[in-house]
Amino acid sequence: MNKQASTEEILGKLVSIPSITDRANEDVVAYIAHVAAPFARVRRLPNAAGDRTALLISVGPDERPGIVLSAHTDVVAVAGQPWTSDPFALDVREGRLYGRGTSDMKGFVACVLAALPAFAAAQPQTPVHVALSYDEEIGCKGAGDLVAAVAALPARPLVCIVGEPTGMKVKRAHKGKTGWRVTARGRTGHSALPHLAVNAVTALARLAAGLADLADDLKAGARDHAFDPPYATLHIGSIHGGGALNVVPDRAVMEFELRSIPGSDTPAVLRSIDAMLDGARAALKAQAPEADLMVEELSAYPALATAADAPEAAMVARLTGDNAPPGTIAFGTEAGLYAEAGIPTLVCGPGDIARAHKADEWVGRDELAACDAMLARLADLVRRPAADWITA
Numbered sequence: 431m432n433k434q435a436s437t438e439e440i441l442g443k444l445v446s447i448p449s450i451t452d453r454a455n456e457d458v459v460a461y462i463a464h465v466a467a468p469f470a471r472v473r474r475l476p477n478a479a480g481d482r483t484a485l486l487i488s489v490g491p492d493e494r495p496g497i498v499l500s501a502h503t504d505v506v507a508v509a510g511q512p513w514t515s516d517p518f519a520l521d522v523r524e525g526r527l528y529g530r531g532t533s534d535m536k537g538f539v540a541c542v543l544a545a546l547p548a549f550a551a552a553q554p555q556t557p558v559h560v561a562l563s564y565d566e567e568i569g570c571k572g573a574g575d576l577v578a579a580v581a582a583l584p585a586r587p588l589v590c591i592v593g594e595p596t597g598m599k600v601k602r603a604h605k606g607k608t609g610w611r612v613t614a615r616g617r618t619g620h621s622a623l624p625h626l627a628v629n630a631v632t633a634l635a636r637l638a639a640g641l642a643d644l645a646d647d648l649k650a651g652a653r654d655h656a657f658d659p660p661y662a663t664l665h666i667g668s669i670h671g672g673g674a675l676n677v678v679p680d681r682a683v684m685e686f687e688l689r690s691i692p693g694s695d696t697p698a699v700l701r702s703i704d705a706m707l708d709g710a711r712a713a714l715k716a717q718a719p720e721a722d723l724m725v726e727e728l729s730a731y732p733a734l735a736t737a738a739d740a741p742e743a744a745m746v747a748r749l750t751g752d753n754a755p756p757g758t759i760a761f762g763t764e765a766g767l768y769a770e771a772g773i774p775t776l777v778c779g780p781g782d783i784a785r786a787h788k789a790d791e792w793v794g795r796d797e798l799a800a801c802d803a804m805l806a807r808l809a810d811l812v813r814r815p816a817a818d819w820i821t822a
């Protein structure tokens with residue numbers, strides 16, 4: 431296929447392929463590879479189980495430092511949401527394109543794929559690498575191998591632009607996040623004889639109280655007023671356990687998360703949390719040999735903290751024409767992973783996170799046009815080595 435598809439045509443096709451998080455993704459990968467292959471080198475990075483594939487799509491010489499355009503191809507499910515139109519059929523109404531993933535973040539993917547012919551025609555001195563992950567919506571689970579592959583390119587990229595929805599504003603920082611699920615196992619028994627049983631709900635209640643105290647400490651600790659709130663937060667999302675008043679519960683489950691601010695001593699906070707978990711486990715085991723505390727890490731991504739005066743931020747601002755100082759975002763992205771790999775990273779893409787994950791998600795035709803224009807400017811710049819146009 432050498433016909434050059436428009437952004438809207440590609441977005442229509444992408445939306446029609448559901449590509450919901452935590453499912454096999456061969457359909458969306460096959461379509462993207464098909465669109466990209468005439469213009470770019472397509473590298474497939476399958477996971478160990480073989481049911482998910484990330485894509486690294488490159489135009490231009492790997493031996494030169496390039497530009498990474500990063501996105502995830504998975505979308506959140508639509509079950510229970512009151513959609514006006516079919517979420518998996520792009521519906522255009524009054525300049526808005528409705529469909530699951532239009533803002534988060536198939537709109538950006540469509541713009542990037544539609545720009546591949548222009549990147550190829552530019553015969554770039556500065557390569558463009560399109561890095562497409564999976565399972566981002568369940569905690570950046572599908573980006574690890576992809577980020578490693580990008581970092582291991584013969585020349586380390588100079589900048590990464592993560593196209594999450596920011597209304598095409600340049601964003602330089604977000605908090606990091608770690609999520610946990612802990613399961614307490616105790617020993618059941620009659621509520622009249624609690625001394626012979628081990629109460630799993632009580633064990634998690636004590637742990638929850640300790641976490642709440644730590645949350646208070648964090649609130650009084652390090653501050654960065656670029657964020658709202660300006661401190662790290664520790665939040666308990668759920669506790670489930672027990673079924674009847676007259677039975678000692680032998681199982682309880684709690685989920686909680688830490689959102690850390692960049693530059694704060696997150697390892698120390700993580701050590702405090704580990705110490706609390708160890709203490710809760712030891713207290714359970716001391717009461718009965720079968721009692722225990724199981725800990726699962728649900729998701730983890732690092733904070734993003736690109737300097738406000740970084741030359742890469744100014745470069746992306748020039749691409750967008752947005753000359754406001756780069757801001758911060760409240761939501762997490764894969765940007766922290768690229769930054770951790772040593773690649774200066776900014777977040778900038780079409781759409782609005784406030785429209786994401788909900789019924790009637792949409793992206794504006796004007797927003798896609800602004801992203802197309804940014805990529806057209808980039809296609810013009812990559813004719814020359816990046817040293818000529820990324821300057822301090």
Ligand SMILES: [Zn+2]
Pocket residue numbers: 502534535566594
């Ligand atoms: Zn997203």
